Amino acid sequence: MVNADGLHTLGRWTTDRARIAGDSTAVVDRGVAFTYRQLEDRAGALATRLVEAGYRRGDVIASLSGNSVDHIVLFFACAKAGLVLAPLSWRLTGTELAEQVTLVRPAALLAETVYAGLARDCLARTDAPVTFAELGEVGVESETPGPRIRPATVSTQPEPVRDDDPLLLILTSGTSGRSKAVVLTHANCHWTNESLNRVLSLSERDVILAVMPQYHVGGWNVQPLLTLRVGGTVVLERRFEPGRALRLIEEHRVTVMMGVPTNYLLMAQHPEFLHTDLTSLRIAVTGGGPAPVQLLRLWHDRGVALTQGYGLSEAGPNVTCLPVAEAASHAGSVGYPYPFVEVALLTDDGQITTGTGEGEVLVKGPAVMAGYLHDEAATAAAFLDGWLRTGDRARRDAAGRTTIIDRIKDIFISGGESVAPVEIEAAILEHPDVAEVAVAGVPDEKWGERAVAWVVRRSGTRLTADEVKDHAAARLAAFKVPRDVLFVDHIPRSAAEKPLRRELVAAFTEGRA
Numbered sequence: 201m202v203n204a205d206g207l208h209t210l211g212r213w214t215t216d217r218a219r220i221a222g223d224s225t226a227v228v229d230r231g232v233a234f235t236y237r238q239l240e241d242r243a244g245a246l247a248t249r250l251v252e253a254g255y256r257r258g259d260v261i262a263s264l265s266g267n268s269v270d271h272i273v274l275f276f277a278c279a280k281a282g283l284v285l286a287p288l289s290w291r292l293t294g295t296e297l298a299e300q301v302t303l304v305r306p307a308a309l310l311a312e313t314v315y316a317g318l319a320r321d322c323l324a325r326t327d328a329p330v331t332f333a334e335l336g337e338v339g340v341e342s343e344t345p346g347p348r349i350r351p352a353t354v355s356t357q358p359e360p361v362r363d364d365d366p367l368l369l370i371l372t373s374g375t376s377g378r379s380k381a382v383v384l385t386h387a388n389c390h391w392t393n394e395s396l397n398r399v400l401s402l403s404e405r406d407v408i409l410a411v412m413p414q415y416h417v418g419g420w421n422v423q424p425l426l427t428l429r430v431g432g433t434v435v436l437e438r439r440f441e442p443g444r445a446l447r448l449i450e451e452h453r454v455t456v457m458m459g460v461p462t463n464y465l466l467m468a469q470h471p472e473f474l475h476t477d478l479t480s481l482r483i484a485v486t487g488g489g490p491a492p493v494q495l496l497r498l499w500h501d502r503g504v505a506l507t508q509g510y511g512l513s514e515a516g517p518n519v520t521c522l523p524v525a526e527a528a529s530h531a532g533s534v535g536y537p538y539p540f541v542e543v544a545l546l547t548d549d550g551q552i553t554t555g556t557g558e559g560e561v562l563v564k565g566p567a568v569m570a571g572y573l574h575d576e577a578a579t580a581a582a583f584l585d586g587w588l589r590t591g592d593r594a595r596r597d598a599a600g601r602t603t604i605i606d607r608i609k610d611i612f613i614s615g616g617e618s619v620a621p622v623e624i625e626a627a628i629l630e631h632p633d634v635a636e637v638a639v640a641g642v643p644d645e646k647w648g649e650r651a652v653a654w655v656v657r658r659s660g661t662r663l664t665a666d667e668v669k670d671h672a673a674a675r676l677a678a679f680k681v682p683r684d685v686l687f688v689d690h691i692p693r694s695a696a697e698k699p700l701r702r703e704l705v706a707a708f709t710e711g712r713a
Contacts, residue, residue, distance in 0.1 A: 208363045208390035211247070211280030213429045214240040221431055224404065228435045228452065229269040236431070239269075243276035246341050250281050255307060257282030257359040260369065262306035263335065264288050264297075264315040264322075267414050267436040270336040272428075274310060275420070279386070282361040286369035286381065289415040291617075291677045294321030300371050300379050301326050304573060310335045363387040369573060370417045370513045372618060381573035382513045384417070392516035392567035393426045395538040399521055400483055402456065404431035407480075409448055409457040411437040412616070417513045418488065422458050442466040446476040453480040460488035460616030461495060461648050464506060468498045478504050483524060485509050487517075489613040489648045490604060496531040510534035510604060512590055514582065516567030519543060519590075520602050533601045534594075541565040544587060545596060552587065558595040558605070562587035610701055612641025612649045617679050619651060621701065624682065627675040628653060628668060633661040638691045638699035639682060642708055653682035654691060654704055663687075 214236065217226070222237035255261070261283050265271040271287070278285045286304045288297055301309065301322060308331040311319035316334055323330055333340045368384040400423075402408075408427045412418035427434050435452050437445055440459075446467055448454065464486055467473055484499065487509040499506035507527035511517035520543065522535030537543045544552050545559035552562065568588050571579035582589055591609040596602050611620050621639040628637045636656035641649035653672075657663045665685035672681045686708070692700040 209279065209361045209365070209386040210367060210389055210425070211243075211276060211361060213279075213425075214243055214276050217428065217431050221404065224431060225433045226428060227269045227272060228433060229267075230436070230438060232269075234269050239273065239276065239428075242273045242337070242341065243280060246273060246277035247280035249341070250277060250283060255281065255283055257361065257365065258284065260284045260286050260304050260306040262286040262288055262301060262304060262309045262330070264290050264309065264311035264319050265335055265414060266290065266312060266314070266438050267410060267419065268312065268335075268438070269436070270312070270341075271414050272424075272434075273341070274335060279367055280361070282359055282365055284366045284369055286371070287415040287419075288371065289413070289677070290315050290318065291679060293675070293677060294318060294325055295675065296677065297322035298325035300381075301328055301330060303379060304369055304371075304381050306330055308333060310340050312336065313339075361386070363390070364570070366570065368417070368420065371415070372513045378623075380575060380578060382417070383570040383573050384421075384516060385570050388516050388567050388569060389421060389425065391540055391565070392421050392518050393429060395540045395565075395567065396422070396426050396518050397430070398539040399523075400426070400456065402426055402430050402432055406430070406432040406455045407435060407452050408432060409435050409437060409445065409452070409454045411440045411445060411457065411459045411463055416616070417517045418458065418616075421516060422485075422487070422509075422511075422518065423456060427456075440466075442470040443472055446470060446472050449481060450477045455480055456483045457481065458485040458487065458509075460613075461486050461491040462615040462646060464491070464499060465495055465646060468495065473502070478502055483507075485521065487511060488616040490532075493531045496527070500528050500531075508532070508534045510561075510592075510602065512563075512592075514569045514588055515541075515563045515565075515590070516569065518567065519561070519563050522601070526601075530601060533603045535602065536600055537602075541567065543602065545594065546584065546587075546589070552585065556596050556598055559593065561590040561592045561594045561602070561604075563590060564588065610640065612651075614641065614644070614649050614651065614679055615647040619649075619680055621651075624651060624653065624672065624676060624680055627672050628655065628682075630675070631663070631668065631671045633658050633663040634668070635659075636691045638701060638704060640701035640705050642684075642705055644683075650684070651680065651682040652684040652686065652705075652708060654686050654688050656688060656690060 217236040218240035225233045226236045226239045227234045367386045370382040371379045408423045410424045481504050484506045505524045505527040507522045509521040511519045520534045542564040544554045544562040547559040593605045624639040625637050635658045638654045644650040668685045
């Protein structure tokens with residue numbers, strides 16, 4: 201299903217590895233090993249089944265799955281058939297998922313059995329004509345008699361897959377609180393993995409521990425896909441649990457891993473941290489938010505050169521990384537641009553510079569997204585003279601190292617999850633006793649940042665913090681529910697009537713100091 205214009209399509213990767221070393225272990229999922237030949241056979245068969253069922257190049261297949269080999273099979277089946285995978289978060293509610301399904305307009309939603317109820321709840325809340333099937337060998341891959349996923353109405357001959365065809369839709373929160381779908385093509389994914397390998401130099405001897413959820417771009421384009429491209433082994437962590445992660449590192453002699461700061465903090469706080477054999481780890485990268493220098497040094501003291509990287513979904517995601525050799529001497533920096541990635545700064549006076557200074561981070565390169573799905577206005581706003589605007593403020597030193605100062609946008613990151621304050625505010629404002637509300641992220645030792653809500657009660661009411669939390673929990677994913685609710689007489693606002701979140705955070709932080 202590949203033509204001459206599809207030299208960089210990812211459906212080729214399992215085919216190549218199965219031919220080179222088919223009996224090598226590709227994936228270990230909950231203790232069960234799967235070879236490259238098994239991965240290729242299953243992905244190829246599913247791709248054929250999808251094409252025969254009537255799905256065509258460019259159709260979107262949404263998924264609800266934990267980290268699993270079945271999900272990886274689906275990814276490569278989509279890559280081979282020219283379909284687009286939109287992995288959705290199982291942490292969201294049916295209402296939140298319905299909004300995302302309405303946005304991405306999938307032809308089918310495939311879910312693990314454990315999330316089948318959530319998938320049906322989601323589909324019941326949307327009028328979109330979406331076919332549902334369960335994921336895996338007993339579901340969508342099953343050869344047992346029964347109705348096809350979608351009746352074929354056209355020729356079943358597969359269409360050639362091209363480099364610029366969409367492959368991944370990554371759902372991310374926007375400044376409006378509404379999800380955006382980042383479109384990553386085969387070429388985008390090829391180049392972000394090519395640049396990553398120029399830095400990490402992975403090989404068939406490497407074993408990576410995959411703790412990032414597969415609804416994140418990091419669950420694919422930060423190590424797992426690259427590992428499968430070069431013939432290494434991916435050890436899947438179903439749901440992150442620090443003690444289990446430490447055991448997997450020792451048991452499988454993990455050589456490379458990536459996680460958010462919270463992952464590394466929880467492992468460092470675990471009683472087994474000081475007793476676990478970590479000598480196999482040659483590269484450990486943290487991203488998805490700033491890591492405290494003290495946390496980096498905890499790992500350095502154990503002989504692991506934990507180092508920081510920086511990226512965002514719209515960039516594919518890899519932008520910069522601090523070399524392992526500088527992990528200790530420049531802890532806190534996110535390092536230098538990856539190969540094939542250009543980084544500039546937009547200064548406060550509107551100039552674009554590739555030299556030293558401070559400003560908004562701009563990114564350019566072949567891994568940068570094709571745009572936001574069905575949103576031309578947002579796509580246009582995301583670019584400036586061909587540069588992707590990140591919304592992150594940084595400084596760059598004379599050596600070219602970048603240090604992230606702060607996010608320009610109000611979105612904050614809690615445990616690696618992007619959280620849009622306006623979405624939480626909108627949910628809380630639905631409570632009849634709430635007059636005004638502002639939400640922001642404040643520093644948190646465990647999660648990096650946590651949500652705090654400042655609430656103005658309606659006159660004459662006796663609303664409690666627990667009532668606000670319960671109200672939010674019924675409408676939002678758990679990681680979005682404010683940990684603290686503070687009642688105030690008014691919300692400070694700008695001349696444009698926007699809440700001054702930074703003032704609220706500053707006062708909160710000073711009060712807890």
